[in-house]
Every structure is written in C-alpha cells, then in structure tokens.
Amino acid sequence: MAEVSAAQATELGALTVAPAGELMDEAGANYQVVDVGVLAIRGYKGTINRWQPLMGWLESQIPNSYFRLHPLSLEELAKGVETEGLDFVITNPGQSVMLARQYSLSWLATLRSPINNGAAMQVGSALVVRADSPYQTLQDLKGKRLGIVSKNAFGGYLTMVYEAQLKGIDLPDLAGEIVPLGFPLDNLVYQLGATAHLGGTNELSGTDAPSGKALSVKALGLDAAIVPVCQLEQMQAEGLINIKDYRVLDNQAPVGFHCQVSSRLYPNWSMAKTNRATQTLAKQVTQALLALPEDSPAARAAESAGWTTAVSQLAIDQLLKDLDMHPLQTPWWQRAWQWVKLHQHWAWLALAILVLLNVYHFWLEYRFSRRGRELINTQRQLSENRALLEHAQRIAIAGELGASLSHELNQPLAAIGHYCHGAEVRLQRGTSPEELQAVLNLIQQEVSRADSIISRLRNLLKKRSVSKQPLYLHQLVNDTAPLLAYELEQHQILLSTNISGEAYPLPLDEVGMQQLLLNLLKNAADACVLRQQSEVDAAKNYLPTIDIDLRYQDRKILLTVTDNGTGLTEDANLLMQAFYSTKSEGLGLGLVICRDIAESHGGRFSLETALGGGCQAQVSLPRKLEGAPA
Amino acid sequence: MSQQLPVYLIDDDESVRRSLRFMLESYSLNIHDFDSAEAFFAAIDLSEPGCALVDVRMPGLSGPQLHAQLVQYNSPLAVIYLTGHGDVPMAVEALKLGAVDFFQKPADGAKLADAVVKALEHAKAHYQDNQYVKTYLALTPREREILNLIAKGYKNQEIADTLCIAMRTVEIHRSNLMRGMQVGSLAEMILIYGRIAEHLKVLDSD
Numbered sequence: 055m056a057e058v059s060a061a062q063a064t065e066l067g068a069l070t071v072a073p074a075g076e077l078m079d080e081a082g083a084n085y086q087v088v089d090v091g092v093l094a095i096r097g098y099k100g101t102i103n104r105w106q107p108l109m110g111w112l113e114s115q116i117p118n119s120y121f122r123l124h125p126l127s128l129e130e131l132a133k134g135v136e137t138e139g140l141d142f143v144i145t146n147p148g149q150s151v152m153l154a155r156q157y158s159l160s161w162l163a164t165l166r167s168p169i170n171n172g173a174a175m176q177v178g179s180a181l182v183v184r185a186d187s188p189y190q191t192l193q194d195l196k197g198k199r200l201g202i203v204s205k206n207a208f209g210g211y212l213t214m215v216y217e218a219q220l221k222g223i224d225l226p227d228l229a230g231e232i233v234p235l236g237f238p239l240d241n242l243v244y245q246l247g248a249t250a251h252l253g254g255t256n257e258l259s260g261t262d263a264p265s266g267k268a269l270s271v272k273a274l275g276l277d278a279a280i281v282p283v284c285q286l287e288q289m290q291a292e293g294l295i296n297i298k299d300y301r302v303l304d305n306q307a308p309v310g311f312h313c314q315v316s317s318r319l320y321p322n323w324s325m326a327k328t329n330r331a332t333q334t335l336a337k338q339v340t341q342a343l344l345a346l347p348e349d350s351p352a353a354r355a356a357e358s359a360g361w362t363t364a365v366s367q368l369a370i371d372q373l374l375k376d377l378d379m380h381p382l383q384t385p386w387w388q389r390a391w392q393w394v395k396l397h398q399h400w401a402w403l404a405l406a407i408l409v410l411l412n413v414y415h416f417w418l419e420y421r422f423s424r425r426g427r428e429l430i431n432t433q434r435q436l437s438e439n440r441a442l443l444e445h446a447q448r449i450a451i452a453g454e455l456g457a458s459l460s461h462e463l464n465q466p467l468a469a470i471g472h473y474c475h476g477a478e479v480r481l482q483r484g485t486s487p488e489e490l491q492a493v494l495n496l497i498q499q500e501v502s503r504a505d506s507i508i509s510r511l512r513n514l515l516k517k518r519s520v521s522k523q524p525l526y527l528h529q530l531v532n533d534t535a536p537l538l539a540y541e542l543e544q545h546q547i548l549l550s551t552n553i554s555g556e557a558y559p560l561p562l563d564e565v566g567m568q569q570l571l572l573n574l575l576k577n578a579a580d581a582c583v584l585r586q587q588s589e590v591d592a593a594k595n596y597l598p599t600i601d602i603d604l605r606y607q608d609r610k611i612l613l614t615v616t617d618n619g620t621g622l623t624e625d626a627n628l629l630m631q632a633f634y635s636t637k638s639e640g641l642g643l644g645l646v647i648c649r650d651i652a653e654s655h656g657g658r659f660s661l662e663t664a665l666g667g668g669c670q671a672q673v674s675l676p677r678k679l680e681g682a683p684a
Numbered sequence: 685m686s687q688q689l690p691v692y693l694i695d696d697d698e699s700v701r702r703s704l705r706f707m708l709e710s711y712s713l714n715i716h717d718f719d720s721a722e723a724f725f726a727a728i729d730l731s732e733p734g735c736a737l738v739d740v741r742m743p744g745l746s747g748p749q750l751h752a753q754l755v756q757y758n759s760p761l762a763v764i765y766l767t768g769h770g771d772v773p774m775a776v777e778a779l780k781l782g783a784v785d786f787f788q789k790p791a792d793g794a795k796l797a798d799a800v801v802k803a804l805e806h807a808k809a810h811y812q813d814n815q816y817v818k819t820y821l822a823l824t825p826r827e828r829e830i831l832n833l834i835a836k837g838y839k840n841q842e843i844a845d846t847l848c849i850a851m852r853t854v855e856i857h858r859s860n861l862m863r864g865m866q867v868g869s870l871a872e873m874i875l876i877y878g879r880i881a882e883h884l885k886v887l888d889s890d
Contacts, residue, residue, distance in 0.1 A: 461741075464789060469703035471790030476707035479793060483710065493706065500699055543743055 085120045088335065091140040093149060094125035095282070097238040101125035105144065107352035115342035116335075127237065128206050135159070141331035142339065147177050147321045148208015151370045159326040161364035162336060163343040165356065167322060176322035178283040178315040179214035181303040182246060189278065192218060192304055197230035198277035201242050204234050208320075208370075209282035216373045217317035233274055242279040243289060247299060278303070284313035288357070320373070321365045440650070444569065447643040451572050452511065458540035462507045466500040473497050510537060522561035522655075527611055527675070528553045528604050530564065534571045535602070538579060547582050547598040555606030560675060566651040573644040574615040574671045575600065581619025581669055588620070610657075611675045618668040626661040648673070689804045693717040694724050694750065695739040695766065700789065704737070704766075711797035721745030730759040733811035735784075735803040740767040740774060751781050760811035762803035766791060816880045819865055827864065830857045834870070835877045
C-alpha cells in the first residue's frame, strides 16, 4: 500500500494511482482512505472551500476514516468513475444521470437548498443579459454571442437548451455564436459585464472571491450568458457584482423560490457511491449526510441546508433523452454498429444482398442503355431510310417532270441563244455595239429566269431539312404549280387555284410540303391524262380540270386538290401503302409520303372519290403547331 | 423582193418570241409576232403570201392545228415549225402536212433565216399558183375545155372538130383565153396550166 499525500492525490490525473484501502498514519493508527470526486464548478479553491467542511463532518461521523476531496472537471470526474479511482462522487444532476447510466453508481443523498426552504429542486439555467441591453426574451438573441460554461454543462446550458426546445426554438441554431468559457462560472458573469465597459478598456479585472485569484480576462463581447440558477444571487451575496447590472430573461421562478431562473428546476446536486466503496461505508456515509444539521458549518459551506434522501431523476432522464444526449441513447451509428457486431451473419447477408442488388441494378442499367442506344440507332437508321426514300421519290417526280422542266429550262436558253445570234449578225452588218446594249439586259433577264427554275428544281432535289420555317402555304402552292405548268398545258388540263380566308403562316417543312403538292398535282394530272386516253372519253368533249382549293380557317388550313380524271380504282388505304402503285412506272411511294408529310406537320391526309367521279385529296394542317404564332 | 413579205411569229412564250424576233430582224426580215394562233387568225389575211413560224405547243390552238387550218384555207402562207424539244414523229407529221421546215429551239439563226427566205419563195410561188387557179376558175366552161385540149397539143382544127364548133369560134375563145390568163404566149399559158393542173384535179373532184 502506497502512502499518498492528500496534496498529491488531489493532483489531476493522479487519481488512478490512489488505491482505496487503509493508511497507516504516523501514530500508527489504521485509517480508511475515501476518495471523493466533486465537480469543480467555481474553481479549485472555491470547490475546496465548499466541500472540505463536509469531508470533515464525514470523518467526524465515521471513525478511522480519511476523506480525500478531488475537485474535478466534468470529463475528469467521468474518467475517475470509469477507472475506479473514486469511492464517492458529488456532482450536479446532469452529470449524475450521465454517470449513473454508464457506470454503476448508487445515489445516496441529494443536497437541500438553503434558500428555498430546503427544496431539493435547485438546478436550472438563468439566461442573463446586461440590465442596459435591449433584449427582452430568448427570441431577441437571434444571431447574438452567447456565453456558456460548457456544452455538457447541465445547469448552465442543457436545461436552457431543453427549455428553448420545448418552446420550439433550436437554441444552438438561434444564437449567432456560442462561446464555451469553462469553469469558473464567475468568469461568464464578468465577461457579460465586461462588454459594458468596452469603451475604456478591453481588459477586465475581477476577483474570484473564493479562490482570491485575480482574474484578467479579455472581453469577448458577449450579448448574453447562461449560468446555473442562483449564480447571480450568490455572487451578489458575496459582494462580487451588483445584481442590478444584470437581468434574467424569461424568469419563471416558482413561488417561494428566491433565485431568478429561465428554465424549469431540476434536482440538486447529489452524492453517489461508486463500485469501489463498500456497502458498509456507503451506509455510514449516507447516515452521516442525513444527520448533517442544516445550520452546521459544513452544510453552510456547501451552500446547502443539509442533505435529504436521493430524489427521482426522471425529469433529468427525460431532458437528456429529448436532447438526444442520454447516455443510454447512444448515437444511431453506434447502435447500428453494435447491432452489426451482434448479428454479423445477417449484416453480411444484407451487405451481400445490397452488393448483388447494386450489381444487378448496374447490369440492368447497362443493358437498358445499350438497348436504348440500339433503339436510337435503329430509329435514326429508320428515319435516314425514310429520308432517302423521300428523296428518291422527289427525284422520281423530278424525272417525271423532266419534259416539263427541260421545256422550262430550254425556253430561256433558246431566248439567250437567239439574242446572241441576233446581236452577232447585227454587229457583222455594221450596227454599233452601243445599240446592242439593251440586248444584254434582255439576256440577263433570261439568265435570271433560268436560274429561278434551277433553284426551284434544286429545292426539290435537295435533302429535306428537319427544321420548319413559318411559311404561307398559298405562296408555296403558287411557287410549286408552275413546275407542272408545261405538262398541264401539254395535255390541255385546266388548273384553277382558289384561296380563301385570311392567310397566316405556319411552320412548314418547305421541301416536304412542295413534294406533297407536286405528288398531288402529278397524280391528278396523270388521272386526267389517263381518262383522256381512254377510248370512251376520247370522242366526247372531255375537259380535264384540276382544282386547288386552299382555305385558311381559324384552326386549320384545308388544302383540297380535286381532279376529274379516272378517279380511284383501288381502296384509298391500299393506295396509301408503301410500294403499292397502279402505275407501271410508279414507285408506290407518293401517297405514303404525302401522308407522312401531313402527319409530320401534325395534320391529316385523306383520299376519296370526288363528286364528279374524279379523285379528291385533302390535307388538313392544324394551326396550333409548336412555335406557331397564336 | 421576197424579203418584204411578212413573216409571222406565233409563240406563247414572250421571251422566246421577242428573242426570235430580234434575231430574225437582224436578217432584215419583216417580222410580225403573235402570242397565240387565235390572235394570228384574227389579224391576218390568209390569202396573202408570207411565212408562219409556229411554236408546236401552245395553249389554245397548237401549231399543227393552226397549220391544218391554213391548209384548209389553201393559204399561200408557208409554215415552219419551232419546237422546244423536237420529236421525230411530230416532225414527220408536220412535213406531211406540208410544212416547209422544222426547227428545234434554240434555232440556228442563219439556217432559220435561210429557211424563212426559202419559205417565202415557196409562199410566193404558192400565192402565184393560187392566182392562176383563180384566173382559171374565172374562165367559162367552154374556154376551160379549149384550154384543156390546147394543153393536150390539139390544133385549132382538131379542137373545132372535137367540140363540133366552127374554127372561127375556137380562135375567138383562144384569144379570150390568152387575155383571161394574162399570158403573152401560148407556151407560157401551157406551162401555167401544167402547174395548176395538180390543184385542178383536186378542184374537179370536188
């Protein structure tokens, strides 16, 4: 057994080396050494002053005992219990619950308050501001600097947080900054007061009365501080501050309670035995505590009216649970980890399933995206093929229009040839070149004419563009009809165009629409020619006609091409199938493409027998197309 | 003087018509143009000689239809066809109808001018023939009978015998005939009769 001096034993961190047991003093008598850990809330010296008389009382009540007092911080106290370096602990209620749930502690007695008729409920928070500050309620402290002792301090912080939470306020979120200053508590009060004198100096001197240690603290500019209940009143009683310089917000002190308090009250400090102390010793200590007269020096030194039996700590339990700080309520991840450790096989299974599911998911995703790409490719190929078919059909029409087109082109070329030759002959015969200037203009006109025919043709032969541009359909009709003019003329087919309604532009695919128009006109012309050639009609006075009727209606454009040719020889649906043709040289694409083009404009295409026996093709284009002006 | 005869240009395409006119006028031809067969018919005396340059394809009456009408009127107008793209069957048909020539546009100016000149000669001859036929038709039946026999080489006596008339009567008819046919000599009269004989057959059969 090592002999340890009291001074050494109270050294922080030396707790573990002080085993319980009996000491032999110089006189040779046997002493039982008892280590008592106390939460040092008001500094080392203050704690000694407060509790040493109690140690003396206990020693006097229990023969041959030596009580060693250890003023400790919250963490040190917990560590002391954990390493069994202590026999008893005296601590505030918050920590008492924390400790009790983590280590085996038996509560022996609770301190009675001297101020409030010896009530055991003595712990809470006071939200203190300077008297001259504008803050009236907790809400006013939004974004302010708030001084506290520690985030684990029960009386000085957690009770206030809980109180705020009950009001629906998240205190840590509300405050702009929370400054933990640690013990001693007096510091907090001085700091709060310090801001009042910032104008002069940012250094503030005070005196820690119990320790007599001069404080020199740097002003932190606190707006408010949370201190344990009665801290202010006590400092006032000790003459350290003038309580009128301070104000407590949201005071809810019960009747007969002499301190201002911003939170509800919780049980006072309590004393507990650890595993190390024997039951006998515990019984003796409890008896000694309860026997302490309320006006004895030891009781007064501890700022108490003696001790009473341990009170229920349910309220504290509840508070810690609600703040999610209960020692039994380990953080969720810790609990999860413990579960995992306990049920390893299930955890592994779950993990395996998770991995498998993920692998499956990614595999599906991969397949999906591959299929998607394939689909897109197929679709693109399809639309490319369709574009090629349409292009082929346009070229086919151009081929069918060949005679017409070559005539159209030949006319201006012939004219140019004539002008050139005429000019040449005139020059040879002595006409001055100046006189021939006008001819050049005429030639230029013919060149323009040829150019416009070629560009019209090129439009037809070029690949269809996807974009639609706002166009007037009747202009397109007027532009397209001349491509067939020669052919119509050749067969003496009368083409009449009737446009009605107020014209408006629609986003049209120019080339596609032109192809549609040409297909319809060409079909109509072919039907007329066919009827002309039939022996029945040849003798009669047959006047082949094609009527284009274009109606701009409110909601749609209705384009009808009617001929008085041979009419429909087959079912219209059959005719609209790809590669079905009644013409020996037909591709069987014309009507399919007409329908496609109409549908790509959100419209409809229909084919039926006309009243006169010919054929009537109708295209209706809705006015409301994407991007269409309303 | 054939250059002075009118050349009629009938084409519905204005630019072609104007350019052709410009070209042909450089050959000092007397050009009149029309945009349709109908306009042409409305303005022209078909019995006068001239040349018609006709576009084959036109709205309304086509080139061949116009030509057919000219033939029907026995118009001395010579026809030359112009076409955008010449097709052989149409050319054959055109020439059968009696067209002087057939050109594909753009026509070679010099050749076309030559053809026009030739056509005008042709028209003039045709016109002359028409005149002769007219003169012939003005003769009395007895005079035509005698002219026919003269052309066959009959002498006055033989004619008198054949027709059972007096020799003197034959002589009177013969001098009237010379005057009516506006010819100076017997040889000339026989030549003209030979030329119009073709037309006469047609006329006689009517």
